[in-house]
Amino acid sequence: MKFLRQTYESFRFAWEALRSNMLRTMLSLLGVTIGIFAIIAVFTLVDSLERNVRDSLSFIGDKVVYVQKWPWSFGGGEYQWWKYFQRPEPTYKEYRFLSTKLENAKAIVAMDFKGRVTVKNGNNSMASLIQGTTFEYNIISDVPIDQGRYFTQQEMDVGRNVAIIGSDVADNLFPGQEPVGKSLKINSLNFVVIGVQHKKGESIINVGGNPDIKCMIPYGAFSKMFHSLNPSIDIAIKGYDTDEGLLELESEIRGLMRTRRGLRPLQDDNFAINRPEAAAQAISGIFIVLTLAGWVIGGFSILIGGFGIANIMFVSVKERTNIIGIQKSLGAKNYVILFQFLFEAILLSLVGGLAGIFLVYLLSFMSLGSLELQLTAANITLGLGVSSVIGILAGIIPAFSASRLDPVIAIRAK
Template structure:
């Protein structure tokens, strides 16, 4: 009980000291404020970017392989002339893989056509049209808000039905329930069977903005847009383990080479792309940003830490006489040590809180499709770093104060 009372008294002394020297307190915490702001701002930006990109990648699937003409490369050595000569994947190859793949959960054929005019009476807009096969909802996120998904029969007979995005519903059917209603895509009538939940445009915009998208059966898409050069993306869904996905990739590669009649020493004339590769490449950028945040913030915190240490030495010098009186009245060494250590930690925490507050205010700034969010983890990190800086900056001045001889301290002027 006595220990708790003395500890609280030490905390009260520290608070009174900081209040009595407002200007000095403010100047000394600026370094910590700038440092914590730099670190937490970078962490908040990186976390927000990563979350946004993961949301984008959810629309191209998880544990999936894309069989395409062009590879997803992330270096400067992009030999486009070699890839340009490759044949496009075809619907026949999709059927071939569907019939023979043993390690796949789902195989999907799909293609896109952007800025296609859709109309309903006087209402019109430019939409993204995506033709796909039945298992598309197994490889990608299709959140249905109203209506339903495609049936096998609708896909097989290429019926003119569609699942529309939220912006399409709002612009083409204002103040109406679009389910069961007709509108024109590229001059042909389509019936709305479903409406997707509003998602919003992502920072990567992978697969296009789902809010302006019309999903239709692949057969209906091919009749409208594949009269000249039919080509598709083939997407293969694997199982949850990385080992299973590697086996599936080998199986897809073998079947595609067999289908295209390639010799053993010939290079693949197709690409097998994985969304995880894109995520890993982007993670490298995040790592650089994180290190940069620690370096920039670290220098500021270092300066702030020296500032707090300097202020604490001055504070010990100013209160030497009071320390002597306290010790002569029976105050233990740890009481004096806690008194100055609490002051340093409190000073650093105030600076850290100010930096976190600035980051919180930063989250209100509109950055297009990027929504900044200050997470609890980053707040705890900021307060934790501030506390550590307070301890490191105040421990030596606090220890020196606790070791003062009471007789000599009382005589100090």
């Protein structure tokens, strides 16, 4: 009860002090407000970017490796394209070889893409991304079906003319209609729609193509239409959760591919084993730099704000020296006086922090294209925590000096 009363009194003293010097208070809060705004804005931006990127990468699968001709590069030195140019493309026969030999694979898929292909339904048409794939693609990657179903094994085996279309394809080719069960034309061939994917929306990174404009068809049907001249594919292989780092799977793939292509022990690999995690790690490095920049920019502003709060507190101690003497002469303990001024400094800093967080909240309503900013509870807590620490650091010395005043000298102060 006594603690609650002291807390209330401290809050009342702090509020009266801030309200009586509103202009001085606002100028001192400006540094903390800008600092918290800079830090939380950067954290919010980084979190939103990271979430957007991870959502994009979810469509190419988790614990998946890709066997391809070209290695993925993320700025790690010179890209030796002239060396990779000589490599042979992965083939469907190599996919069949791996699918029968691999022991550490949960699923394996052959797939290929053809962009800017016109798909039609009556007078409606649009440019679509055609993806040919084998049966286990829904194990490798996320294929959220809103309407209809996924392919059957028989449809894949015989290369039947069936398709799973994206939401934009459904809206453009079948406006106001139920697409499932209806036909569309791809390269003048009729394909029956068996499913419609859930709308993904815009994204910063569309790895493997935007599913909203995609038409997925069995690889056999795709190969008949597009592989007469260039029968190359990508091979995607999903590992088991027990294979930490997919080391066993990668080692097995490398050994089998080298055997299949007849490479001697001293010869370099003439294929690439790519991991989506490499893209995530490269992007995470950029996020770390952005976060550090936010801390540096915000740190300078907060430092200035902290000095401003400390200055206010020293002035406040000077102005209320007489009151402090009266309080101490009436029996107030040193810790009560210390708590009053420390509470005032924390409150002052928290008000500045809340103002900065509110500005970030307003920023989250801005339209940034495919990037949706979300102010999370974790970032709000971080902002309030940093504000509290700044208040404590800025107010501890003035509060301590106030608590150590001699009551007789303090009462006589003008």
